[in-house]
Each structure stands twice: as structure tokens, then as C-alpha cells.
Amino acid sequence: QVQLVQSGAEVKKPGASVQVSCKASGYTFTRYYMHWVRQAPGQGLEWMGIINPSGGSTSYVQKFQGRVTMTRDTSTSTVYMELSSLRSEDTAVYYCARAKDDILTGDVHAAFDIWGQGTMVTVS
Amino acid sequence: EIVLTQSPGTLSLSPGERATLSCRASQSISSSYLAWYQQQPGQAPRLLIYGASSRATGIPDRFSGSGSGTDFTLTISRLEPEDFAIYYCQQYGNSPQTFGQGTKVEIK
Numbered sequence: 305q306v307q308l309v310q311s312g313a314e315v316k317k318p319g320a321s322v323q324v325s326c327k328a329s330g331y332t333f334t335r336y337y338m339h340w341v342r343q344a345p346g347q348g349l350e351w352m353g354i355i356n357p358s359g360g361s362t363s364y365v366q367k368f369q370g371r372v373t374m375t376r377d378t379s380t381s382t383v384y385m386e387l388s389s390l391r392s393e394d395t396a397v398y399y400c401a402r403a404k405d406d407i408l409t410g411d412v413h414a415a416f417d418i419w420g421q422g423t424m425v426t427v428s
Numbered sequence: 429e430i431v432l433t434q435s436p437g438t439l440s441l442s443p444g445e446r447a448t449l450s451c452r453a454s455q456s457i458s459s460s461y462l463a464w465y466q467q468q469p470g471q472a473p474r475l476l477i478y479g480a481s482s483r484a485t486g487i488p489d490r491f492s493g494s495g496s497g498t499d500f501t502l503t504i505s506r507l508e509p510e511d512f513a514i515y516y517c518q519q520y521g522n523s524p525q526t527f528g529q530g531t532k533v534e535i536k
Contacts, residue, residue, distance in 0.1 A: 339525075349473065351524055351526065416473075422472055
């Protein structure tokens, strides 16, 4: 079945970096955009950016520019999100989420139909 | 950036009742690129509605979405026990994509 499996919880010191992985299975990895969304404790959802697993191109929310890097490894169908210069406000659950429409449709705009289980990142 | 405002913040209803959730955008959302998600405690969000009114795969027909432009509505026709959760709207037509702050549907 189609699923996204993320790496485990992390505890980091302020100023450190964290890398979260998201392994896709059950579909053609390079045919669907992948997004990253985070959720601080008790708060709402915040979109961080998007990666094209085929070519590797990315687009990040301006708020995270310079601190976030999204990459992919097509050999393992895995996307990665690295966030640097961590501060306490980055404490959150980080989700990867697949865009529901095939990249070949030509429309980058798509809702998120498959989500990873989430990775808790604690900065303390 | 498009700001999405959801109302009410909390909806207290009984099983079997109808729930009506609102999502208002600060500017028109192109091509109805509006989605609704349900989130249960400790779980990832689940896609319910996309394109403002299309149900996602496997979503029961008691869930329906409507609206266009700046005003959108999610309706749950008859609440089931598993429907008590937090609901988020999302616009994915403009960058940055944004989410509403959520509406909690709780048991009265």
C-alpha cells in the first residue's frame, strides 16, 4: 500500500541541526511532489516547502529560507528535510506529505493525500 | 500570503447532528484550490475534501464541501462518534500554501 514512513523522534540543542527522513513506498516515487509541514505542540499546521522528487528542485517558505534544505534520494525513494540553527520555537512534529496529483498532469497545485506518521523534534 | 480564518473555533454537537464549518480567505482562492483535513489526537491529518467540493478516496458521503472565491464550507451531515476531531482548511493555489487555525468539533 502507499505509505510514507518517517524517521524517529529527535532531541537537539539550540543551534544544532536536525535531519528528518521520509521513505516512500507503494507508488512511483518520482511522479509525485512531496511537501513538508510542521505542527508545534497544541498549534495548527504550517507549510514549510516542496520538493520535486524527480529533478530535486525545491521551493521553501521565506520564513525558513537559509535554514531549511530538502533533498531526495531516488535510489531509496526517500526525501530528507534538514533544519539548521535550531531554536526552541522549532519544537514541533514534522510531517512529510505527498501531493495527490501526478507531476505529469502539469499542475503543481494539489492537496496532500498521503502523510507520514510525523517526527517529533524537540529543541531544548 | 493568503490568510484563512476558520469559524467557529469550537463546535459542540451531539452524535447525529449536522456540523457546518466555515473557512474564509483574505483573498480569492484560484481555481478552488481549497482542501479540508481531519486530524485526530496524536495522528497525522487526513484529506477529506479537495478542489473545494471533491471527496478524497474512501471518505464517507456524509462529508461535503462547498464554496468558491473567499468563502468555503465543510458540512458533516450526521456526526458519527469518529468525526469528533479538529478540522483544518488549506489553500494550495498560492505560495506560500496556508492552513486555517482549525475548528474543533467536540461532543456536547
